[in-house]
Amino acid sequence: MIRDLVLILSARAKMFLAAVKSLSAIRAVSFVFVIACFVLGAYYIFIRVFGYLMNVEVIGPGLLDRLIEMALFVFFIMLLFSNVITSFSTFYNSRELDFLFSLPVPPTSIYLAKLLENCLYASWATLTIAFPLIIAYGVKTGAPPVYYPLSIVSIIIYMVIPAAIASALIAILIRILPRLGPREVIMISLALILGLTYLYVKVNNPGLLKIFETENEQSLLLFAAQLTTVGGVYIPSTWLSNILRGFKGAASSATFNFLLLFFVTLSTLLISFIIAKVCYVRSWLSTGEHSNKKVRRKSFLYHPQRNAAKTILFKDLLIFVREPTQWVQLSVFLILLVVYIFSLRRTPIYFFFPLWRTIVAFANFAYISFVLATLGVRFIFPTVSLERAGIWFIGSSPLSFRKVLLVKYIFNLITAVIIMEVLLLSANLFIKVGRGVYLLMPVIGLFVAASLVSINLGLGSRFPHFNEDNPSRIAAGSGGIIAALMSIAYVGASIVILAAPAYNYLSHKFMDMPVNHLLVYAGFTLFVLFSTFTIVMPLRIGIRSLERRDF
Amino acid sequence: MNRLVIKNLRKKFNNVWALESLNLELNQGEIFVLLGPNGAGKTTTLKLIAGLLRPTEGEITIEGIDLSEDPIKAKSFIGYVPDEPFIYNKLTGREFINFVAGIYNVRNPDYETRLAELMDILDIGPWIDELSESYSHGMKQRVIMCQLLMHNPDLVLIDEPLVGLDPKTSKTVREIFVKLKDEGKTLFISTHTLSFAREIATKIGIINRGELKFIGDMEELSRISGKKDIEDIYLKLSDDNGIVQR
Incomplete structure (x- = not known):
């Protein structure tokens, strides 16, 4: 299975390299320039905002930590959304799937190759904003050198969880409701994610959903200081946030949370792999068998x-x-x-x-x-x-x-x-x-x-x-x-x-x-x-x- | 006036000449079939005439209009069918045909009757209102033929018309081409199907490595090559050392 996976991935890598090589020099330079400007611009803004917050007396550092935790939580939800939206087309509606499934290759290899592809496509935008964020945070909090590689590795591991959850969710939905079209599958998945997120936030921290109204500065500061964000022991964004914060205090906290994040990612991957082994092929076949062959009588171009x-x-x-x-x-x-x-x-x-x-x-x-x-x-x-x-x-x-x-x-x-x-x-x-x-x-x-x-x-x-x-x-x-x-x-x-x-x-x-x-x-x-x-x-x-x- | 005139047409891709100095004149009521092995320059020639590629050198005139000077007017005489039939996946066959009619501003009072007739001839009626994402290659090819006949161009450019068609539809298509010729239309067809060329061509061209090796009718072909069977003629003339007669 590993050999087949490597073969599929190496073919993909060759295609990617060929596409990069075919880029004209002007396009390649302008691409790198624009990306660099964006990342540096984002880094500059984060440094300014974090610097400002660090200097706010009493509550500043606490607010900064909560801001980071909140940002990581929002990233997680955004990643879930984008992975769900791209999953259907990547796993079930891609033109190369007919070819891949005709090869003597285990479906799980195809699944893993597609999972990696989907994860990259759905996560690149979040990564370009997450990298300057965590680096700016490290710089402003005076983190040791080990913070940088560990935090970057952590955020990459973090990206895998939503990709695995989205692929498993879509596979299960198609398997149990084979007659649904892509739009219904995506809508149900998004509704499920939205509903669960709302429930979690409501149960975990109902105060977060309320607007605090006061003219009293003291009570505003108290509210901000006591405000727990959406985090919780069961949420990966909290673990990642603890990894980033861990370097300010005891490093053991960072190590523990890193291991927690790593093993949970591995477990999620394993569960999605088992689900794929059980139902990916059948789900893929059922999308072909129940393809939407509706007869359209009237339209703008009838x-x-x-x-x-x-x-x-x-x-x-x-x-x-x-x-x-x-x-x-x-x-x-x-x-x-x-x-x-x-x-x-x-x-x-x-x-x-x-x-x-x-x-x-x-x-x-x-x-x-x-x-x-x-x-x-x-x-x-x-x-x-x-x-x-x-x-x-x-x-x-x-x-x-x-x-x-x-x-x-x-x-x-x-x-x-x-x-x-x-x-x-x-x-x-x-x-x-x-x-x-x-x-x-x-x-x-x-x-x-x-x-x-x-x-x-x-x-x-x-x-x-x-x-x-x-x-x-x-x-x-x-x-x-x-x-x-x-x-x-x-x-x-x-x-x-x-x-x-x-x-x-x-x-x-x-x-x-x-x-x-x-x-x-x-x-x-x-x-x-x-x-x-x-x-x-x-x-x-x-x-x-x-x-x-x-x- | 010639319907299509090509003078010293050349096309270079990345410092390689894909087409070497092509000269050709076609009149009304002609079926010109361009034969040649894969990569010989057939599709490049068709795309140049259809305005999908820009010539490196030379000129193309359609109905006396220079394609590079007034492409919009020149293209109004053309109907082009590529080798890979394409229909927007999320449109039905009928919607695609109507889309093409809208672009070519077809204002035929008998439009719906004509469409119904063609749907019958090409046998596309049973699935014409399904999304084209479920169509096979042959089904797409038939819809493309239908849109072509609906806007009824004077110069028809077709790349590999028989690929993916079943024998019955192939026969229908051959009959349609002959009928178009009889109506005074000009057809420029690229194909690998030698029997098809022998049956319907009024003029045959053989191209290899971007160079037109031969142009003439079947009789001239047999005389020059010294062979009677079109397959033998083709193999001899498309060979690198084949006779060059233009």
Whole structure:
């Protein structure tokens, strides 16, 4: 079995190396540069935040530890989510599975190879944020040199648990409910994870789900100091957090928690392996036997449309609606955002001071922009790649790539603007910001949405991945990473540009400082110019790249 | 006016010439069959004419329109079928056919009647409303043929049309090609199926290592090669030392 596993993995490794070798020097350098900028940027922000917290008297170090524990818990839930979403396509819907299962190879070898593949695909994004986090924590807490290798090994081990749980959950669900389609399996799994997480948090620490309201600074500090997070002896994030914290005190605590994490990961892996041995082949076979062969009588394209743009739009809509991994992920994103927005209705009373409300509104704007950047990478970047071999049809048809991209741009822009504006307007309504901010933010939001759609669509056309049919994987490729980091860089730069006029506005409104008209106009003009550039350039690059491409 | 004119067409991939100075003229009502071993340059030639590859040198004119100067207008005369039939997995066969009709702006009042007729001829009716992810290679090929006939192009480019088709459908496809020729359409077909070439081609080309070794009809082929059987002719001419006659 090990020999077969090694063979499959070595074939994968060779494919990966060949893909890396085929990268042009410019693309490879820009990829490394963008990744390095992101990791260093994240590291810098963590160092600043942790440094600030360490200097807060009495509760600072405690809050920092809780922040880390909370972050690791959120990572764990995110990893569970992403592993569940990618598991179905990796273990049951991948084109190479027909070939692999026809080989004289034990199914458990295929399972282990796929588990590794799924774990890597679902975890890379979390790893890129987790590495700077744990290193910054080590630096700020003065951890000994052994902290760094041990914490990095620990976080890698930590990634395996959600991958194993997700694969086992999906295998069991398909085995006991073979008639369910992929969307139902994914939805049930996500609902199970959400339900169990909510129950655990509710039982373990009911106070965490309540908003604490007080105007008394002493009671706020007491609340923060006594606040236990979602951690508990049964949760891997607590063990990992104890490993990181262990180096500040007794090293034995770190060793004990490391061994605990290691053996639990091994046990989870063993259990998922046994489940795979019992039901992976049968589950895989049943997905083929009960494949969704529904007869579709009516749809947007049941009759031909008299307009090429409408035709492309309807085709894209139909494909999106029928691809469960797409809309399941979008639904999850949107539900979480709605929960977030409604949570703003319960803004604690110490934020009722107008200055704070305005600051919260700006922070909320930044947050929504970053969320939109993430949505863009996940849903807009893959749209051109998802044409796959159908690109031959577009390339040989009397339809210009300019027109195709413009149709996709307008459709994605409308969707992005709706999401952005609904979130901004409802959030600002709940926060009760002033009329000026309430009216100005949607205008800024329009520019942000238009730029983010252009960056992701343009780079998606510049770095297409026509051989991949899984949108999550397309977004996780090198082009997707470049688009993600460019989007984040755009949002970051916009916030920096708008910070000066925003600060001037706040100073004027709440501290009676004079308005610096030049600064305000220059700031907004620069933002508009910068956004116009990021709207036009990526699209032009994308169109040019497709027009000059050999298919 | 010639329907398709190719002059000194060359294509280089990574410093290797995949196609060497191809010259060709095709008129209305011709079926040109390009034969050649794997990697000879057949697909590259078809993709160049379909506008999916950019020529390194040379020019392609379709109905008098230079493909590089006005690609959109030139492509409006083309219907291209690749060797790997592709339909979007999450569309049904019917939706794909209608999608193509929408892109080519087909405004035929008898559209639905014509579609029903073709569905009957190609025997695709029973599963046309299922998602294409469940289709076999041959089923996809038949749907692709159907979309091609629905938008009814003047210049048909087909790469390996018979792969994956059952004998009955192969016969139907052959009959359809002859009918298209009789209607004045021009067909440019690449294939390995020699009997198919012998049956329907009005002109045959043999290509090897990116070089067109021969172009002419069956009689010329037999005369030059000194062999009667198309298989022997093909083997002789596609050989590296074969006769070069252009």
